[in-house]
Amino acid sequence: MPAAFIENRTYDEIQVGDSATLTRTLRPEDIQLFAIMSGDVNPAHVDPEYAHSSMFHEVIAHGMWGGALISTVLGTEFPGPGTIYIGQTLRFSRPVKVGDTITVKVTCKQKFDHNKHMLFECLCTNQDGLKVIAGEAEVLGPTEKVKRERFELPEFTISDRWARYKKLLARAKGLPAATAVFAQPVHAESLQSAVTASESGILRPVLVGPEKELRAVAAQTGIDLKRCRIVDVPHARAAVARAIEMARGGEADILVQGNIPTHEFLVPLIGPEGLGTLRRLSHVLYIDVPSYPRPIIISDMMVNIEPTLEHKVEIVQNAIEFAHMMGIPEPKVAILAGIDTVTPKMRATLDAAALCKMADRGQITGAIIDGPLGIDNAISIVAARSAHLKSAVAGQADVLIAPDLEAGNMLAKQLEHLSDAISGGVVLGGKVPIVLANRNDSIESRVASLVLSLLVANHLRTD
DSSP: OOOSEEEOOOGGGOOTTOEEEEEEEOOHHHHHHHHHHHOOOOHHHHOHHHHHTSTTSSOBOOHHHHHHHHHHHHHHTSSOTTOEEEEEEEEEOSOOBTTOEEEEEEEEEEEETTTTEEEEEEEEEOTTSOEEEEEEEEEEOOOSOOEEEOOOOOOOOOOOHHHHHHHHHGGGTTSOOEEEEEESOOSHHHHHHHHHHHHTTSEEEEEEEOHHHHHHHHHHHTOOOTTSEEEEOSSHHHHHHHHHHHHHTTSOSEEEEOSSOHHHHHHHHHSTTSSBOSSOOEEEEEEEOTTSSSOEEEEOSSSOSSOOHHHHHHHHHHHHHHHHHTTOSSOEEEEEOSSSSOOTTOHHHHHHHHHHHHHHTTSSOSSEEEEEEOHHHHHOHHHHHHTTOOOSSTTOOSEEEOSSHHHHHHHHHHHHHHSOOEEEEEEESBSSOEEOOOTTOOHHHHHHHHHHHHHHHHHHHHO
């Protein structure tokens, strides 16, 4: 733990041969932070794929990260506050890689009484004792004693939002493109997401709606529709009907909601002429929160308003199968409620207990299920331990099953808007995956949902 005070050593207190050391271990976030601060995004430092093909075969630290450690010793410890840099030479002998522990040693080499300058020999070695950086620093030494309370630096979090988004998009790599039918996409965000997905090679977009209006919106917003096939229909109701017809006839692999209210889009899909199968339709949200060690799947926040126990069985099974598609072979599923104990006064706790017993009896398969669990105990190991919960799910849930749409919707939107999360969702249980969209969804979120729908469509094709 660092000392509570920072104190210098004046020019007169330092003797030739005196030295000081500092030890630091390089973390991935150190490289990211240095790149953000300096603007140096050399791929040798920030692009693992490129770095793997380089002469070092892995990401390495910026050379001046080690140089900055020398400055840290001079400015904070030896000589410390009041020191003025005059010059610095550096020679780099070998790279610093993530996990390397660097020891910096600064030794007083020469003093000049006429101007209070000092020369310091600077040496950085790694955990194997090998020289990494060597050089010489000239400083103007402090002449007055300084002792100050150490300034506490604020904590920081590096948001790797773009990296997490690219990781999700990469899931579509190598999969055959799917035909996505956009119903009534008379909306700039809908059109832009269709074009972006097409340019990425993951979808073949079909825009079903009034052609004149579609082209007018595209012209106003500068969106090029040359990659999109347009099916001209007079209004939103006709667009939904035509989209359903195409899906039933095998012309569509994915259906996408355009500029039409969700209930007007969903009701025809759920009806007897819609896209339902033996499984109830339910929505899953894939959400990647930077403060959680892995993405979370939330269900259901958009389709089933007040699901019964029978409905929840199918909602849970849909979510489990989606987790399998996302590469989680045995997902940990938390059935959420307001408390962690079963009470007849709260239906959500009774449903949770019943779902767990149904899983024990093989009525729900493919996952480890526990509940009722509060959201805190579902995602926080610390909270779960404090509550003395003995559970394979508590504190490490992959899937969160909300008691109803209201709770699921509020949970999801809080995470989306307050935690710098990336997210995408898809409706499961139909003949084809269905993408729902809110008007205020970003292009990023819409494209993420299209990627997820492609994964589901590919699964249905090969199942």
